[in-house]
Amino acid sequence: MRAFTYERAVDTASALAAAAKANSKFISGGTNLLDLMKVEAETPDHLIDVSRLPFANIEELPDGGLRIGAQVKNSVAAADARVRTRYPVVTQAIVAGASGQLRNKASIGGNLLQRTRCAYFYYETLAGCNKRQPGSGCAAIEGVNRNHAILGASEACIATHPSDMGVALAALDAEVEVLAANKNPIRVRLADFYTSPGDAPHIETVVGPGELITAVVLPPPPPGQHVYRKVRDRASYEFALVSVAAIIATNGKQISSARVAFGGVAHKPWRSLEAEAVLLGHEATMETFRAAGEAAMRGAVGRGYNDFKIDLAKRTLCRTLAHATDM
Numbered sequence: 001m002r003a004f005t006y007e008r009a010v011d012t013a014s015a016l017a018a019a020a021k022a023n024s025k026f027i028s029g030g031t032n033l034l035d036l037m038k039v040e041a042e043t044p045d046h047l048i049d050v051s052r053l054p055f056a057n058i059e060e061l062p063d064g065g066l067r068i069g070a071q072v073k074n075s076v077a078a079a080d081a082r083v084r085t086r087y088p089v090v091t092q093a094i095v096a097g098a099s100g101q102l103r104n105k106a107s108i109g110g111n112l113l114q115r116t117r118c119a120y121f122y123y124e125t126l127a128g129c130n131k132r133q134p135g136s137g138c139a140a141i142e143g144v145n146r147n148h149a150i151l152g153a154s155e156a157c158i159a160t161h162p163s164d165m166g167v168a169l170a171a172l173d174a175e176v177e178v179l180a181a182n183k184n185p186i187r188v189r190l191a192d193f194y195t196s197p198g199d200a201p202h203i204e205t206v207v208g209p210g211e212l213i214t215a216v217v218l219p220p221p222p223p224g225q226h227v228y229r230k231v232r233d234r235a236s237y238e239f240a241l242v243s244v245a246a247i248i249a250t251n252g253k254q255i256s257s258a259r260v261a262f263g264g265v266a267h268k269p270w271r272s273l274e275a276e277a278v279l280l281g282h283e284a285t286m287e288t289f290r291a292a293g294e295a296a297m298r299g300a301v302g303r304g305y306n307d308f309k310i311d312l313a314k315r316t317l318c319r320t321l322a323h324a325t326d327m
Contacts, residue, residue, distance in 0.1 A: 001037050008049040012212070016181040018048045019210035026050050026212060028071060028107040031098075032114040039122050041115075041132055051107070055214050058082065064220035067177075070109030070213045074165065075100065077108055087218060089168040089226035089245050096230045097164035099237055109213035112166055112176065112193070113205065116159035116267075117239055118148065130156045131202045138201075146305040147241065150297075150313070152266040157201030158303060160264055161194065162239045167263035168228055169216065170271045171245040177215040178207055185214055194268035201267070224249030224257050229320040231264075231312060240264035242313045248324040253283045255325070260296070265313055272296040275317065284325035289318040 009015035018024065025044035027033055028051045036042035055069035058080050066087070068077055077083055078094040094103065115121070120129045120139040127143065128136030140148050140158050148158040175187040188206055195203055207213065224247045232238040243263035249256045258279040262270040275296040282288045293314030300310045321327075 002040060002043050004037075004045055004047055006047045006049065008051075009053060012053055012179065015048055015050050015053060015212060016179070016210060018046070019212075020181070021046050024048055024210070028110050029073070029105040030110075031102050031106045032110065036115060036122070040124075041122055050212065055109075061217070066218045068108055068216045068218065070107060070177075070215055072108045073104060074098075074106045074108065074111060075103040078103065086221040087168075087172065087226070089171060089228050089247060090165065090218075092226070092228035093164040093168035093230075093243075093245060096228060096243070108165070108216055111163055112169075112213065112216070113207070114162060115204065117162050118159040119144070121159060130200075131159065131204075134200065134202050141303060144305055145303045147239070147264075148303060148306050149266050150300040150302055150306060150309045151262070151270055152196065152268065153301070154197045154199070154201070156199050157197040157267070159197075159201070160266060161268050162264075163269060164228070164230065164240065164243060164263060166190070166269035167243055167261045168245045169218075170261035170269035171247055171259040172218055172222070173259075173271075174219070175217040176213060177217060178211055179214045180208065180211045187217060190269065191271055197267050204267075222247050222249070222257060222259060224259075225324045225326075227320050227324040229316060229323070231316050242309055242316045244313075244316050244320040246317075246320045246324045248279070248284075248321060250284055250325055253285075255279045255282055255284050255288070260292070260317065262296070262313060262317075265300075265309060274298065279321070284321070284327065286318060286322070286327070289321045290314070292321070293317045 023045040056071040059067045078091045127139030230243040245261045247259035258276045260272045260275040275292040278292040278295045
């Protein structure tokens with residue numbers, strides 16, 4: 001780990017002012033950033049501790065939604081009665097991720113900003129990593145890519161985003177509240193929060209240098225049954241090979257509302273509007289679910305070791321939808 005300086009921000013203004021220093025990073029729980037600093041995938045010169053800023057509350061909104069402060073711990077959000085009863089898919093997703101100790105430390109804002117667990121990013125190789133060193137190439141494309149993306153990738157990067165919570169938020173069409181120096185907070189839909197890898201995969205979100213996430217905003221809860229399903233190599237403490245967040249409402253046998261998002265398959269939590277279009281208005285049958293899986297994976301590309309993910313994603317979607325419709 002390289003040497004760095006540290007300060008604890010006493011208020012939002014001082015945090016934003018400190019971020020004007022070159023090569024500065026905000027830190028809260030630090031459950032991802034510190035790991036990356038140890039392997040020098042992240043090398044900030046200055047850390048600004050924002051864990052004491054007043055963004056640790058969960059507030060009711062006039063429209064029936066919730067505003068979850070960026071400093072709320074993952075475990076606190078998952079246990080909140082309003083989240084558990086109105087947005088159970090969020091609780092299920094958070095509990096499926098990491099360990100209890102990490103959930104007690106990790107923040108909501110930090111969860112969204114965590115970086116890929118691609119081994120080529122974590123450990124410098126001669127073959128290169130465009131996230132670690134832009135322009136050096138993507139070793140995963142011709143390397144061991146079992147855990148890598150099948151949707152939304154580019155020839156510059158096939159890494160996946162590791163968040164479980166983000167998949168649930170994508171299904172809910174949540175928004176992220178971002179604050180920049182001398183500006184009012186703006187809200188960005190989670191669907192627009194992560195940038196496509198393209199030729200610059202080291203730029204991962206719309207959050208610019210010195211900008212700070214202050215909250216996640218959940219819209220009024222959609223009708224239906226909420227289900228999060230995660231498939232992984234071992235039963236705990238593991239990132240998803242494929243995960244699915246589904247929110248499905250039925251009227252008799254007919255699907256009247258459908259929200260579907262995938263994790264472990266792309267550079268971001270992947271909302272599948274294609275699957276939703278197939279489901280909406282059709283009967284909740286395995287035939288319908290299979291058709292939705294085919295639609296969701298129509299543009300999927302395997303790179304060898306991860307070819308199995310395409311069929312796994314289809315099967316996981318079918319199983320999740322069956323659960324959500326009590327089949």
